[in-house]
Amino acid sequence: MKEEGALLAAPCFKGVKLKRIENQDYYQILEVPYKASWGEIQKAYELAKTTYSKGAMASYSLFDFTERGRILDKIEEAYHVLSHPEKRRKYDQALASFIPESASVPWRPNTPNSAPPLSPPAPIVHTETGVVTSATVTKVAVENEIVTGQTLKLLREKKGVSLQEISERTRINISYLELIESNSYGSLPAPVYMMSYLKQYAKIIALDSTIMEEYMKGYQRWCDSPRQR
Amino acid sequence: MAKKQIERPPVPDLFETLKSSKKEVWAIAGGKGGTGKSFIAANVGVALSKMGKRVLLVDADLGCANLHTFLGVEPTATLSDFINGKIKSIDKVLTPTDLPNLMLISGACDFLEIANPKHTQKNRLIRRIQDLSFEYIILDLGAGTGFTLLDFFLSADTGILSVLPEPTSIENTYRFIKSAFYRRFKKMAKDPKVKELIIAAMNEKNELGIRTPHDLLDHVASIDNEMGQKMKEAVLTFSPKVIVNQVRSRDDMTLGFSMRSACAKYFGIKVDYVGYIEYDDYVWMATKKKTPLILERPYAPAARCLNQVVSNLINRDELKLDSILKM
Incomplete structure (x- = not known):
């Protein structure tokens, strides 16, 4: 590891030089910097899948079938960890012990304002300033069955994904996404469309589907209640 | 090639x-x-x-x-x-x-x-x-x-x-990059054994099992460690646009x-x-x-x-x- 340490100068790409994929860390495999946002990881993953897919122009003449398969496996493995906040946090901790610069750059979800997710069972408390941390919001919300647009917004921001990004990737009109997050039940499309929208929203920010079901329940209740027109 | x-x-x-x-x-x-x-x-x-x-x-x-x-x-x-x-x-x-x-x-x-x-x-x-x-x-x-x-x-x-x-x-x-790569290695190499190795590696179906520049550098390092290091450094400076x-x-x-x-x-x-x-x-x-x-x-x-x-x-x-x- 000593010898490789010298090659690992700051911008992540430099570390990739002359390192076999077996010796690369997950960031190097996906070719993203250590401080990469969630969105950057998504894009890098999609690009990697295109680059090493069957018959892809950029790679077919350099790698044979087995080599390409091995690279894709590595990419899936890296993405599986880096796209999951908790798994990524643990991986970063382990990585920090031998790659100091990976630790010196805090990645977005762990900003001082948000509690590290799933650290010792987070007590459901409000902080002194009255700001409820997003991890606790999830807990409170799910336990009390009150997942609102606000909850979704907090969870999304925690992952560092913008509404624009979700809209671009799902092709859902951004105004609908804004309506979902602002609980504007009256202007939302019919429940049948909402189910699909919420499903895609949840997929993009890797949310648990129960959270979406809870949101849907709230909306359904509103739909079923006698409306004032 | x-x-x-x-x-x-x-x-x-x-x-x-x-x-x-x-x-x-x-x-x-x-x-x-x-x-x-x-x-x-x-x-x-x-x-x-x-x-x-x-x-x-x-x-x-x-x-x-x-x-x-x-x-x-x-x-x-x-x-x-x-x-x-x-x-x-x-x-x-x-x-x-x-x-x-x-x-x-x-x-x-x-x-x-x-x-x-x-x-x-x-x-x-x-x-x-x-x-x-x-x-x-x-x-x-x-x-x-x-x-x-x-x-x-x-x-x-x-x-x-x-x-x-x-x-x-x-x-x-890719063929051009590979040729440029091996050309540079060959210019650096002084040991005839290393030179032979580089020439052999240029043939993609070589018997030594050298597939990539990684393999070649490992082979070179096993003959002449210092040259292997020098070649690694040369690779680090090679960055075509x-x-x-x-x-x-x-x-x-x-x-x-x-x-x-x-x-x-x-x-x-x-x-x-x-x-x-x-x-x-x-x-x-x-x-x-x-x-x-x-x-x-x-x-x-x-x-x-x-x-x-x-x-x-x-x-x-x-x-x-x-x-x-x-x-």
Whole structure:
């Protein structure tokens, strides 16, 4: 590891030089910097899948079938960890012990304002300033069955994904996404469309589907209640 | 790649003296013919001179030169006249263009022998070019992976590869990078055993099981550890730039990023993707008129792309993946 340490100068790409994929860390495999946002990881993953897919122009003449398969496996493995906040946090901790610069750059979800997710069972408390941390919001919300647009917004921001990004990737009109997050039940499309929208929203920010079901329940209740027109 | 390799004495860095002065040499190559090397060279030269830089374009495509046609000038003297010794002074070989601070040394098609000048001839040429007062010297290298071409490419400050979004062009680009790589290794190696190893490795189906440059470096290190380290360092400084020409879709635009990734994973090198050039009908129109696109149609899509490429090259920057995905 000593010898490789010298090659690992700051911008992540430099570390990739002359390192076999077996010796690369997950960031190097996906070719993203250590401080990469969630969105950057998504894009890098999609690009990697295109680059090493069957018959892809950029790679077919350099790698044979087995080599390409091995690279894709590595990419899936890296993405599986880096796209999951908790798994990524643990991986970063382990990585920090031998790659100091990976630790010196805090990645977005762990900003001082948000509690590290799933650290010792987070007590459901409000902080002194009255700001409820997003991890606790999830807990409170799910336990009390009150997942609102606000909850979704907090969870999304925690992952560092913008509404624009979700809209671009799902092709859902951004105004609908804004309506979902602002609980504007009256202007939302019919429940049948909402189910699909919420499903895609949840997929993009890797949310648990129960959270979406809870949101849907709230909306359904509103739909079923006698409306004032 | 499988062609016969002729042993030659190691060639010193051709541009060594040039680098000390404040000059930059950019070499444009690409492996395959028809990928737009001369088109790019001419327009990059025009773009730089429009920024107020003193630029010299050298048509180093000695077998099949036509850079002068892209610029719409008729050279009275050519590089071959100088190499042959017909013209003694390099000043007399310079052809002025429509732009005051852009000069051309034309290559023009003539003798076949000239396509492979002797080492002393190459050196004399480089020394004389060095005496001229230009800030940027742009070499249009032509197709193929000949030794002269590879040496020019490796000696330049910036090596630029022009690629078309087609399998044939990409294959040849990788072949070019591989040849350049092994050429540099071979020039470094002194131990005949190491040399033999490099020559063996150039054959893709070698018996030693050397598939990638990683394998080769491991093999070299097992014979001569110090040389292995030196070669590793040489790899770290080798960073060619890629331009994807004639793009028609977003997939074509992202190709440069995919190639960057494949090169990192296969060769272990960092290729910079400096930009793409959109497919644009104004390009062939300008070529037919024998005028550089940037002068003929400065606001055509391809001209805008070229300006972006030049700006990235000057600033040692590269294209961002975000800029394409957010379109």
